[in-house]
Amino acid sequence: MRTRRASVAVAVAALLAAAPLLAHHAFSAEFDINKPIRLQGTITKWEMINPHSWFHVDVKDPDGKVVPWMIEGGSPNQLIKAGVTKKTLALGTELIIEGYQAKDGSNKAVGRNLLLADGSRLVLGGSAPDVPTTLEPPRK
Amino acid sequence: MAHRFPVLVRGLVVPAALLWLATVPAAGQARSAGARPGGSAAKAYTPPRTPDGQPDLQGIWSNTTITPLERPKGVTGEFFTPEEAIEAAKRAAAEEAEQTEPGTIADVHYDFTQFGLDRSQSAMALSLRTSLIVDPTDGKLPPLSEEGRRRAAERAAERKRRGGPHDAVQNEPLGARCILMDRNGPPMIGGAYNNDYQIMQAPGYVMILTEMLHDVRIIPLDGRPHLPPNVRQWTGSYRGRWEGQTLVVETTNLTDKFAFQGASENMRLTERFTRTDEDTIRYQFTVDDPSTWTRPWSAEVLWKKTTGPIFEHACHEGNYGLYNTLSGARAEEKRNAEEAAKKGSLK
Numbered sequence: 400m401r402t403r404r405a406s407v408a409v410a411v412a413a414l415l416a417a418a419p420l421l422a423h424h425a426f427s428a429e430f431d432i433n434k435p436i437r438l439q440g441t442i443t444k445w446e447m448i449n450p451h452s453w454f455h456v457d458v459k460d461p462d463g464k465v466v467p468w469m470i471e472g473g474s475p476n477q478l479i480k481a482g483v484t485k486k487t488l489a490l491g492t493e494l495i496i497e498g499y500q501a502k503d504g505s506n507k508a509v510g511r512n513l514l515l516a517d518g519s520r521l522v523l524g525g526s527a528p529d530v531p532t533t534l535e536p537p538r539k
Numbered sequence: 540m541a542h543r544f545p546v547l548v549r550g551l552v553v554p555a556a557l558l559w560l561a562t563v564p565a566a567g568q569a570r571s572a573g574a575r576p577g578g579s580a581a582k583a584y585t586p587p588r589t590p591d592g593q594p595d596l597q598g599i600w601s602n603t604t605i606t607p608l609e610r611p612k613g614v615t616g617e618f619f620t621p622e623e624a625i626e627a628a629k630r631a632a633a634e635e636a637e638q639t640e641p642g643t644i645a646d647v648h649y650d651f652t653q654f655g656l657d658r659s660q661s662a663m664a665l666s667l668r669t670s671l672i673v674d675p676t677d678g679k680l681p682p683l684s685e686e687g688r689r690r691a692a693e694r695a696a697e698r699k700r701r702g703g704p705h706d707a708v709q710n711e712p713l714g715a716r717c718i719l720m721d722r723n724g725p726p727m728i729g730g731a732y733n734n735d736y737q738i739m740q741a742p743g744y745v746m747i748l749t750e751m752l753h754d755v756r757i758i759p760l761d762g763r764p765h766l767p768p769n770v771r772q773w774t775g776s777y778r779g780r781w782e783g784q785t786l787v788v789e790t791t792n793l794t795d796k797f798a799f800q801g802a803s804e805n806m807r808l809t810e811r812f813t814r815t816d817e818d819t820i821r822y823q824f825t826v827d828d829p830s831t832w833t834r835p836w837s838a839e840v841l842w843k844k845t846t847g848p849i850f851e852h853a854c855h856e857g858n859y860g861l862y863n864t865l866s867g868a869r870a871e872e873k874r875n876a877e878e879a880a881k882k883g884s885l886k
Contacts, residue, residue: 426649428868453859471649473651477733480850483655501866509647511648512638513653
């Protein structure tokens with residue numbers, strides 16, 4: 400039914416708009432929207448720490464000099480539940496990082512997208528070990 | 540091969556999310572028989588007992604939800620139909636797997652999907668409710684009392700007096716400072732990710748570990764009085780008791796620093812934990828704070844059984860972000876001052 404479908408669409412859109420995903424802190428206060436970066440380098444260390452994990456990456460600058468960078472990623476807890484360890488991503492793996500540089504100008508960035516050397520996206524999670532299988536009935 | 544790591548292309552993530560959703564209707568129909576909105580409850584589940592005779596709530600649970608606290612504008616019904624609820628969950632899963640638009644504020648962030656942090660990748664009970672708030676029935680917070688309005692204005696003035704959000708570490712939100720998150724509460728409400736809890740029971744006690752930020756509530760069941768009124772704690776003074784199959788926890792002695800939804804330190808919280816089947820706890824809470832709202836209000840969240848382990852969320856130790864945020868703000872101030880000086884010298 401046309402009107403019903405429309406109201407469902409509005410309801411669903413409103414529902415989604417009202418429950419956004421918010422991280423632990425405001426990343427736009429830490430990183431500069433006006434400093435987008437694209438780096439290519441190799442992983443030297445992955446700190447699987449909270450509240451956010453950090454990838455240490457050696458990046459060669461245009462003169463061939465190696466410059467260490469630190470790239471901020473997500474909390475590792477869900478990955479650890481899924482069996483991912485700090486050895487999952489081998490040291491020396493080549494990564495392309497698309498992100499934004501730190502506001503203080505240091506060699507730190509948020510990795511809004513991590514790519515492997517062949518251009519495919521790195522997805523460390525991606526499986527759903529615990530899936531909802533029930534639709535809970537409401538109770539009055 | 541030294542390491543085989545689970546690299547998946549993004550295209551595989553959304554179908555995985557849809558796969559679990561496809562399993563929802565059949566199970567939902569089976570479970571909801573006799574429990575339609577407004578109808579009688581499903582056959583009561585009797586949880587197993589602990590060795591000392593308590594109803595057993597033990598295990599690791601997730602309160603991840605896509606249901607907002609307050610009913611959104613444009614939604615009038617108290618419940619979705621199962622079809623609508625599934626559609627909402629599919630849309631949420633698809634949207635969270637989408638990449639953000641370069642150059643937008645939302646894009647200055649890591650990608651949730653890459654770290655398995657999408658809500659669709661977590662254990663989640665789908666509720667038919669359109670808001671977590673069940674009372675008032677309009678799904679909204681009740682109006683503020685006169686004192687509540689006055690205090691909200693005073694708090695806003697105080698925040699202004701203290702300067703910008705990154706002027707001092709004390710101005711940063713409690714979560715960014717690793718002090719307290721919404722998962723902690725109380726009341727305990729899930730956030731974007733890591734919404735896991737471990738419940739353990741011992742004679743006379745129930746312990747609830749909140750994964751994020753690794754906080755523990757050890758709730759005594761022996762009827763002892765609350766702490767003296769002058770002792771105030773971030774998560775208050777909590778005392779529990781069993782009412783049939785339901786664990787009831789009363790919390791007082793809060794501070795005004797957490798200020799759940801703008802509450803005062805006088806907030807009195809009643810939480811109810813009822814295991815409704817092997818995999819689900821119905822978590823209900825009532826907030827009573829006449830210093831803030833004109834009437835008490837109540838909400839309901841479903842907790843879903845999940846697997847461990849819960850990895851320690853040692854937030855403060857790894858909180859490089861706080862330092863970076865403050866040093867970024869100082870660098871910005873310096874740049875602005877230099878530009879202002881340059882403009883001044885040109886005059």
